[in-house]
Amino acid sequence: MRRLYVILGDQLDHKSLIFDDVDKQQDCFWMAEVKEEATHVWSHKQRIALFLSAMRHFAESLKQRDLPLHYLTLNDHDYSSLADALGATIKEHNPESIWLVRPGDYRVFKSIAEACEARGVELKQLHDQHFLSTPSEFKQWANGKKQLRLEYWYRELRKKYHILMEDDKHPLGGKWNYDQSNRKSFNKDGPQNIPKTIDWEADEITTEVITLVNNNYPDHPGELEQLEWPVTPEQAQQALDRFLDECLQNFGDYQDAMWTDEPFLNHSLISSSLNLKLLHPLDVINAAETYHREKGAPLAAVEGFIRQILGWREYVRGLYWLNMPDWLEMNGLQASNDLPDFYWTGETDMNCLHQSIKQTLKYGYAHHIQRLMVTGLFSLIYGVKPKQIHEWYLAVYVDAVEWVELPNTLGMSQYVDNGIMASKPYAASGNYINKMSNYCKDCRYKPNEAIGDNACPFTTLFWDFLDKHESDFANNPRMGFMLKNLRRKSDEDLEQIKKQAAAFRENTNK
Ligand SMILES: Cc1cc2nc3c(=O)[nH]c(=O)nc-3n(C[C@H](O)[C@H](O)[C@H](O)COP(=O)(O)OP(=O)(O)OC[C@H]3O[C@@H](n4cnc5c(N)ncnc54)[C@H](O)[C@@H]3O)c2cc1C
Ligand code: SF4
Incomplete structure (x- = not known):
């Protein structure tokens, strides 16, 4: 084997750089479902099922593209961790190198790097082009600054991608930020006409995964009669379209409001799709901007929504890589009580x-x-x-x-x-x-x-x-x-x- 291309459960991106240089005769893709990913924290059943179902759908689509894939299913092997499973595949197939898009988690990155080192195989890391900035760009921006405030990073990215801009320097509407108009609460009658969410019908893959999770993890938190979340790029797009058509208009005003028995209100419900890479953030941002420019969605609502994705999402990722692993050990306020x-x-x-x-x-x-x-x-x-x-x-x-x-x-x-x-x-x-x-x-x-x-x-x-x-x-x-x-x-x-x-x-x- 020439190259083994590792695809992690939150890297389900068909446009990933990992597909750019594949030789079907000599290379192979690799995906694995392992117990540790469901148990290293006491994972919600919906969360486990979402990852597994989305991974299996992604694996199906790789097969349809006729790409060689080595896929380990949860109950068909005994490896407890990604590192163990990968180590075994390396031993069996002896690839010249392992290729991997930069993982989202420090823990996963470290364990894969260690597995490769232990087997003496070279690990090549690819840039994750699903994000709109890189950790090194963020580091450069942060260098020498006393305080790293979201607002200024967000403005950099607005300019870089020309999002909601009048021209190269000036924001559309004259203001960068409409946060002040996005803090309304509902009056005593509560929210009106909240759009229905989509009921995702479980196909064969999802049905099988639901049974598997309920059988394997019966004491894990959460309910799992049906899976409530998109598992394919097509479903994720449907979720986005529903939000843009029905919720965006009111997203800004009531972004911070809460109401009894109204779990979703006008929120987009796309975070899991973005994080699994079923949706690309730039597509989401451009679509929202078009709803303002062409369909009259209020600027405050659209800016508020775009700020979450272009601003907060990129900002937290930059901070994560800048501060890990130290962040995990900090306890500046000396908090010492057990979680109730x-x-x-x-x-x-x-x-x-x-x-x-x-x-x-x-x-x-x-x-x-x-x-x-x-x-x-x-x-x-x-x-x-x-x-x-x-x-x-x-x-x-x-x-x-x-x-x-x-x-x-x-x-x-x-x-x-x-x-x-x-x-x-x-x-x-x-x-x-x-x-x-x-x-x-x-x-x-x-x-x-x-x-x-x-x-x-x-x-x-x-x-x-x-x-x-x-x-x-x-x-x-x-x-x-x-x-x-x-x-x-x-x-x-x-x-x-x-x-x-x-x-x-x-x-x-x-
Ligand atoms: C304590 C805490 C833990 C959180 N943990 C997560 C997490 O594990 N995963 C996660 O995706 N978000 C997390 N968030 C951020 C935010 O709460 C969720 O992204 C959001 O609630 C997801 O729902 P939505 O898709 O309906 O978002 P919307 O309210 O519709 O917002 C649109 C999108 O903006 C992005 N976004 C919004 N706020 C943030 C933020 N603060 N940081 C990064 N992206 C943001 C998300 O991708 C989201 O889908 C956390 C927030 C807090 C305060
Ligand atoms: S505990 Fe009760 S009174 Fe206090 S904030 Fe919560 S709902 Fe309100």
Whole structure:
């Protein structure tokens, strides 16, 4: 064998550079389903099924293209990890070199590199052209900067790809960012006419995978009667078209809003398709821009959507490679509590958490503000150990792959790095959740109370968190307002809050 081309489960990109120089007589593609990828974190059944079904569909399409493929199916081998499986194939076929598009995860990259080294075979790495920037471009941009703020990276990429631009220098509409117009909450009648999501009919491959996952991983979190997510590029395109036609119009306004029993609202639901590489981000961005230029979709909505993909998605990837593996070990706020058990069941009387976790267990999905300002916020102010909350997010969302999950969890949401990613911790009391949702209406707690039987645990923990970290945040100008409010509290109230927070922590995992 001349070359063995490794394709990982989140590299299902038909336009990948890996197809550029193949000699069908001497080379072979290689894909493997291995236990470790489903179990290194306690993976949601929807997440495992999505990866397996999408991989098997991709393998089918390689066969249709008449490309040679060595595919290891989960129950047909005993290798527990990718490295073991690859090592065995190398031993059997003795390829001159292994070719691989740069993996998304540091862990996977390291284990494949080690497997190649152990067998003495050369590993060649290809650029992942699914992304719109490279880790080295990001590193160059970051070099010498005191603070790496999304906004400036996003502007670089807007200019580079000429997205929503008037000319080479000026943004369309005169403003780079419409974030301020994208923070509305629903009025008391709630969201109206939320478009239906697509019911994906399971074909033979998906049906088989659902049975396999339910049999192999019965105690894993989540429900899996049907798979709720696109598994082919065609389905991913359908999901995108549904979003552009039916949701984009209202995406901006209510991007941050939450509502009982409305898990999806106007969100695009394309993150898993993007992360598996079933959709290319530039195609998504160009399509959204066309909806503004030709079909009248509001600029604020379109800019808000494009910023998530061209801005946040590329920015978190750049930060990931800049800060790994150190990021995984950071714990700047010395958080030391175990993740509450209800994160795995949703069984809690805090309605916001109950709603967000229940839908997570059902679909493997929660939208950004539920992740950041409900489950993430609670973990931050409760003080969950960073590795535990990181592993929870990596396990329970169908779009979870480490390069995007880790910066969002450890950097943005848990502030473990004291500000590499976020300029301040996303800390808030229950009043924020009350403003952005109707969750508090059906909750036994009162969001504006910090002390007493009805006190909202978010509000109690928020003041306790600020008090505990007052000196950590003292020099952060963005925390000035919160700290001023903290200092207005009487000593007696603060004492009560601290006692109530301690008792709450003590009772939580009992
Ligand atoms: C603690 C935490 C963990 C997260 N973990 C993941 C993860 O594992 N995988 C993941 O793809 N996203 C993650 N996100 C980002 C974001 O929540 C999801 O991308 C989004 O909710 C996916 O739903 P959607 O496709 O309907 O997105 P939309 O709200 O419709 O947004 C459109 C697209 O923009 C991109 N995007 C939006 N926000 C971000 C962001 N902060 N970082 C990177 N890309 C973004 C996604 O590709 C998304 O599909 C996380 C956010 C937080 C706060
Ligand atoms: S009152 Fe507090 S715990 Fe209850 S839903 Fe509101 S924010 Fe959540």
